[in-house]
Amino acid sequence: MKLKVVKSLRVCIFGLATVASVSTVSAQQYPVSSDEGVDGEELFAVCGFCHGMQGQGGPALDAPPLAGMEAWYIERQLKAFKSRVRGMHPEDVPGMQMSIVSGMVRNDVTISNVARYIESLTPGAAPELARGEVAGTARPFIWRSEYAKLEHSEPADAVRGAEIYNGSCAACHGTNGEGSQILGSPRLTDLSVAYSHRQLQYFKNGVRGSNSEDVYGAQMASFAKLLADEQAIADVVAYIDSIEADK
Numbered sequence: 001m002k003l004k005v006v007k008s009l010r011v012c013i014f015g016l017a018t019v020a021s022v023s024t025v026s027a028q029q030y031p032v033s034s035d036e037g038v039d040g041e042e043l044f045a046v047c048g049f050c051h052g053m054q055g056q057g058g059p060a061l062d063a064p065p066l067a068g069m070e071a072w073y074i075e076r077q078l079k080a081f082k083s084r085v086r087g088m089h090p091e092d093v094p095g096m097q098m099s100i101v102s103g104m105v106r107n108d109v110t111i112s113n114v115a116r117y118i119e120s121l122t123p124g125a126a127p128e129l130a131r132g133e134v135a136g137t138a139r140p141f142i143w144r145s146e147y148a149k150l151e152h153s154e155p156a157d158a159v160r161g162a163e164i165y166n167g168s169c170a171a172c173h174g175t176n177g178e179g180s181q182i183l184g185s186p187r188l189t190d191l192s193v194a195y196s197h198r199q200l201q202y203f204k205n206g207v208r209g210s211n212s213e214d215v216y217g218a219q220m221a222s223f224a225k226l227l228a229d230e231q232a233i234a235d236v237v238a239y240i241d242s243i244e245a246d247k
Contacts, residue, residue: 037109040117046104047114050097054125055118057192062094064195067121070179073186074115076216078102082111085214089207091145094198123190147207150197152231161239164232168223177243184216188240196237200224204233 047066050058055067066074080086081102087095105111166175172185179187188196202208209221227233 035109037107037111037113040110040113040115043105043110043114044117046101047118052125055121055123056125057195059192059194061097062194062198064192065123065190066118067125068123068190069118070181070186071112071115071119072181073179074118075111076184078105078111078115079108080214080217083213085211086208086217088211089202091147091207092202093145095208147198147201147205150201150230150234152229152234154231156234156238158235158238158242160232161235161237161242164227164236165239168226169236172219172223177240184219189243191240193237193241196240197233200227200233200237201230 044055045053048055050061050063051066052058052063055065055069057063057065077086081095081098082105084099087097087099087102089095105114169188172183173179173188174185177188179185199208203217203221203224204227206221208214209217209219209224211217227236
C-alpha cells in the first residue's frame with residue numbers, strides 16, 4: 001500500500017508544481033515573520049487545482065468544497081497542515097497531500113489572506129465540465145484504504161441520524177449545523193457527504209485528532225468514538241445533509 005500512496009502523491013504534486021510555480025515564487029518573497037503576505041485570490045489559484053477555482057471541491061482528488069467556509073477555521077487547518085499536526089497519518093492520503101502543499105503558505109498574513117478569500121466565495125458552484133461530462137467524477141490514481149469509502153448494510157437514515165446528531169453533535173455544532181467560533185466548531189452544512197464520511201471515520205479510528213497538539217481534533221475524536229459503526233456515521237451525515245437541503 002505504501003507504493004500506491006507514493007504514486008498517488010507524485011501524481012498530485014507534479015500537477016500542483018506545474019500550476020503553482022508563479023504563485024510559489026511570489027509566496028517565498030515574504031519571510032515567515034513578515035507583516036505582508038501574498039494576495040488571497042492570487043494564491044487560491046494553487047488551491048483551485050484540487051478544490052476547484054470556485055471552491056466547489058474536486059472529487060477526483062478527494063478535495064472537499066471550501067467555498068464559504070469560515071476564515072477562522074481555514075486558518076486553523078492550514079496552520080495544522082503546515083506544522084504537521086494534521087495530515088501525517090499514512091492512511092490519510094488527501095491529508096498528506098495538503099501537508100506538503102501548505103508549505104507554500106509562508107506566513108500567517110498569507111494564511112489569513114487566502115482564508116478570507118475562501119470565505120468570500122459562494123458555496124454550491126456546479127462542477128466544471130470536461131468533454132461533455134462532469135469533471136472530477138473518478139480518481140486519476142488508486143487509493144487503497146479502508147477509509148476511501150463507507151461500508152454500511154442499510155441505506156443512510158436521516159431520522160436515525162437526527163437522534164445521534166441532537167445527542168452528540170448539536171451542543172458544539174449548533175442545532176442546524178451552523179457551528180460556533182467560540183467553541184471552535186465549524187459549520188457542517190457546506191461539507192460534502194463523502195468528506196464528512198471520511199473525516200468521521202478518521203476521528204473515530206485515530207487517523208485524525210490523535211496528535212497531542214490538536215486540541216480541537218482530540219475533542220472531535222472523543223465524540224466520534226461514540227458512533228457505534230459506519231452505519232451510524234452514514235445516518236448522522238445523512239441528517240446533516242438534509243439540513244443543507246432544507247435551506
